[in-house]
Amino acid sequence: MTYLIQAYAFFYQFADAFAFLVLSGLGLAIIFGMMGVINLAHGEFIMCGAYVTVLSARAGLPLPFAMVAGTLAAGLVGLILELLIVRRLYNRLYDSIVATWALSLIATQGMLIVAGPSIEGLKTPFGSFEMGEYSFSVYRALLPLVALLLLAALYWLFVRTRFGVHSRATIEDADMARALGANTGRIYSYTFGLGAALAGLTGALYAPTMTAVPMMGQAFIVQSFVTVVVSGADVMLGLAPAAAVLAFIQSLLTKSYGQLIGQIGLLLTVIVVVRVLPKGISGWALQRSAGR
């Protein structure tokens, strides 16, 4: 029985890490995979989602609605920034990195000035359940399921809807897609907005489990980059396996050597993956299936 509990404890930690990696990577992966833009302000969209969720929940909105509000707020901010700034920087890779980095600085420090070093958090809903000597949070145990559901929803969005078909055509060959009538400009806008909204949703989902601080984006950004690099450009194909592999490495290292070593292990994995599979898991899988 104790072995079983031990095994569940490890699985819980693994699933928790998996959820964190998938959720923090999703928004970044969609923007990078579809538009080739590396959005260094990704962490700040997460922060935005978390803040709006916390504030509106404390203002009396029920938690699920507060989370929707956080998601929408981040998506809206994303749409506006795309219109004003990111749009001018397509095909200028380094400039888009530098500009989104600037946005991240402005957002973090601005939030520090406006809202102070931290705001009062929310209580984690659902309480906890116990197994042997361990106690697990129900809410965090549910997050991996949410992550899987989100992946399924995105799969549906990109495979079954008109927007999905147009956007996949745009990745494949933007000029040809435009010639055939897809409004690629609008697709880029929506994609950026979608990526930002997903980041906001991540912030909203984690808002009840952590303190909202202006620098909270940095807790996510490293994880999200790690996931996206290992996944490669094709989100649908690469993200879940990448997150699974990384979560396994991380939870194993964390269990044996502590959290910081787990972090270091993740970063070292990325360095090796960049060298061995420069296009990530999805690039490797596509190449294999193409028979090369």
Added chain:
Amino acid sequence: MRRWLTLLDGPQTLGRGPAFWAAFVLLILFAALLPAFVDPFAITNLTYFLVWVFISLGLSLIWGYAGILSFGQTAFFGLAGYTYGVISINLGDAGLWTWFALAVSLVLPAMLAVVIGYFMFYGGVRDVFVGIVTLSITLVFETFMAQTAGPEWTIGTARLNGFNGMANMPPLTLPWDESPLIFDGPALFWLVLGLAILVYLGLRIMVNSRFGNVLVAIRENPDRAEMLGYNIRMYQLVVFVIGSVLAGMSGVLYTLWGSYITPSSMGLTAAALPIVWVAAGGRKDLTATLFATLLLLWLSQQLAVKGSQYALIWMGVILLVVVLFAPEGLFVTVWKRLRGRILSRQGTATPKAASSSSA
């Protein structure tokens, strides 16, 4: 010697001719005489500004000239700083040991850069992935150093001290007749100033030499440069190592300046700052980078009176404005406009031709 001097001016650097160099010499004389006129605090402050020039110039070289965007130059900064701390605390300031510590603190970043650079450039890591690898390395370093709080993290007599960082390392000391010459205050200022001038002039010669022209060719089109028979990996590796040693030099001098070094000097925010300075001035020009670094450091300090968050916001705004409206960098854009205007007024050349031939 003459051949080297002529390379100070060339197609890869803006600012040339007698007027520029006269102003340059005057500026140096002015700077060198400053300790006689201003109070010690101002000198310490100026030293602080100059300390950062090396990491910027190094980044301008590898990003602006060679087209490799490394996010993680602070890894070398931190490595050098910690190396100096560990060695100098263990060996003390007797004899020439502090200079030995300084030398090792430059050699270690060079070795790390050779390993990482070989791994990346000979392994086909390209574009943003170079940035991701270097950023990962600097974050690994930061995370590792932050967890060395316990007493078991001791090298010789030097405690690494985790998040609080190391402190109280001895300053550079030169044995001298009776009392040793200690490099702090004006002496450290002159040392850093001298090094900055040497590095600046050395880099100017380098980028205008054949080596520099090849770097620019690689930046403009790596595939073409390779087809023309240049071993681009070798060039990228060499330039990366040079840039990293310069980052290390900033790290050592910073450690000497404040006699402390902390893990956060390698973190995300710290890693962003050199990129801001280099991009804001004009990454493709050493002079623009040099002045932008000094100016923005001064500006940050002015703005930080109310708290560092105000300074960082403005750094972000400046960076954003530059990327959107003057992607070549503020100084470079202004410089080219002015030159174009002067040339067109003289009627010697059409402004278009003049500006494109000097690009």
